[in-house]
Amino acid sequence: MKARVIVTLKNGVLDPQGQAIEGSLASLGFGGVHGVRQGKVFDLDIEGTDVEAARSQITAMCEKLLANTVIENFAIEISN
Template identity: 85%
Template structure:
């Protein structure tokens, strides 16, 4: 089973990396970019076929390792 976890900064948390990218895009001549925020994506390949148990396992992985839940949100997509 494949799963994708997308980890993004919460609203209001400063994102200097995103701001740097925004500045670079502007220097490269791309206008009309109001904001850039960078996040992380994890593509997981899991054994087993039970979607619900996979989702609860991945939620635990996010809380323990993949995301810093103080400043980051995460979203889990599971595809069979």
């Protein structure tokens, strides 16, 4: 089965990279873009067919390695 983990900064956490991207977009002529936030995406191939077991395993991966849960949120999408 396939899983996608999307990691984003929590609201209220400064995002200097997002601000730099926003400024670059404006300088390239893409006006009207505000509040850019950057994040990370991880695509995983998981063995097995038990979706809940996979979700539990991926949650543990996020909490231990993929996300800094002090300043980041994560979302898990699983498909067969």
